[in-house]
Amino acid sequence: MKYFFIFGNNPSLSLAELTSIFPHLVFDVVGKNFCIVQHKDPLDCNKLQQKLGGTIKIGEIFDEVDIRMVSDNESLTETLYQHLPETDDKKLSLGISIYGNSSGGRPIMQKKDILKLGMMLKKTIRSGAKKKSVRFVTSKELTLSSVVVKTNHLLDDNGVELVFLAHQSKMYLGKTLTVQEFTAYSTRDYGRPARDDLSGMLPPKLAQIMINLAGEFDEHSLLLDPFCGSGTILQEAALIGYKNIYGSDRSQKAIQNTIENIAWLQKKLSQFFDAHITVKQRDTTKLTLDHQSCSVDKIVTEPYLGPALRENPSFHVLTGILEELEQLYFSSFKTFHKILKPKGRIVFIFPVFDRNKTITNIDDILAIGFECIEYPNTLLYARDDQKIRRMIQVFRKR
Secondary structure (H helix, E strand, O other), X not given: OEEEEEEOOOHHHHHHHHHHHOOOOEEEEEOOOEEEEEOOOOOOHHHHHHHOOOEEEEEEEEEEEEHHHHHOHHHHHHHHHOOOOOOOOOEEEEEEEEEOOOEOOEOOOOHHHHHHHHHHHHHHHHHOOOOOEEEEEOOOOOOOOHHHHHHOOOOOOOEEEEEEEEEOOEEEEEEEEEEOOHHHHXXXXXXXOOOOOOOOOOOHHHHHHHHXXXXXXXXXXXXXXXXXXXXXXXXXXXXXXXXXXXXEEOXXXXXXXXXXXXXXXXXXXXXXXOOEEEEEEOOHHHHHHOOOOOOEEEEEEOOOOOOOOOOOOOHHHHHHHHHHHHHHHHHHHHHHHHHEEEEEEEEEEEEEOXXXXXXXXXXXXXXXXXXXXXXOOOXXXXXXXXXXXXXXXXXXXX
């Protein structure tokens, strides 16, 4: 079976996350913001969607055509018509999205082309054997967002989002099976009782991605976040299914926030939440007091990234910040090496400041006894309004 995965705003991260979960997955196509994979057995797409922080849609591919056929609306309409849902309902909600929409720098389809195709499909459905009334769902963009797909019931039995994925000389045709649960992420982020703007707020989606980058899932693995902040990584690890989770931070306020947030989540999602989570105030250099040598399977963390910045710092100020962070990170990694199991992974965020300035002592960290897991592209997570970007690096203990 063939499936497509539509990536979010950081496609390199999304692809790295997917390959970490499925190291033996067969990739037919890797586009700019999507991929198409083969899997011999059916995937539980709903369960997978809840686990993936970097994928906004998952669907199945039902056909592929020469990209030149896109201009032949009659043939394309006939092909799409065969794959519309069969229901007793007399109404159908229909949407169309296109990804990879360029060939030699020129758009393959424009908004007017999608509207024309939608109207032709609508006419065929109303007059054909299916004989349904059709509501054609559109947006300002060439792709429908997860919000539009969900709120317009395109995933219901009497709805469908048809998806076009253009790559080189082919157009792949599919339909969406799941979309990212935007309301659940918003609740777990903005609905928590304890949030600290000054200490930095790790988005739940990024926390999920980082946990998945730590390697194949094993619910009995001991997962540690030694800079747990408000507990985002701990909560997302529990929801993914980890049973043995440990969080620590040198800040008493961070520990209080984490305990409050975890208690809130346990109460809100008690039917899904059976993890054992330990939280303790502890400096990273003292972690050996709580963890025996080679006892931790995975370390996933966003450390202290420096002071909150309202503007780009001067060279002198930035040099001081980087020197402080390099000392903190180096001493932390020395302790990590003692408690991490051989081949265990660390997923760690390094700050990237203005003019791509970041720490320079990664070679010193590697010399402690680690190796970097390489990816085709640097794993960056950033928004336009941020003064500090996040660079995600994955290490493995030698």
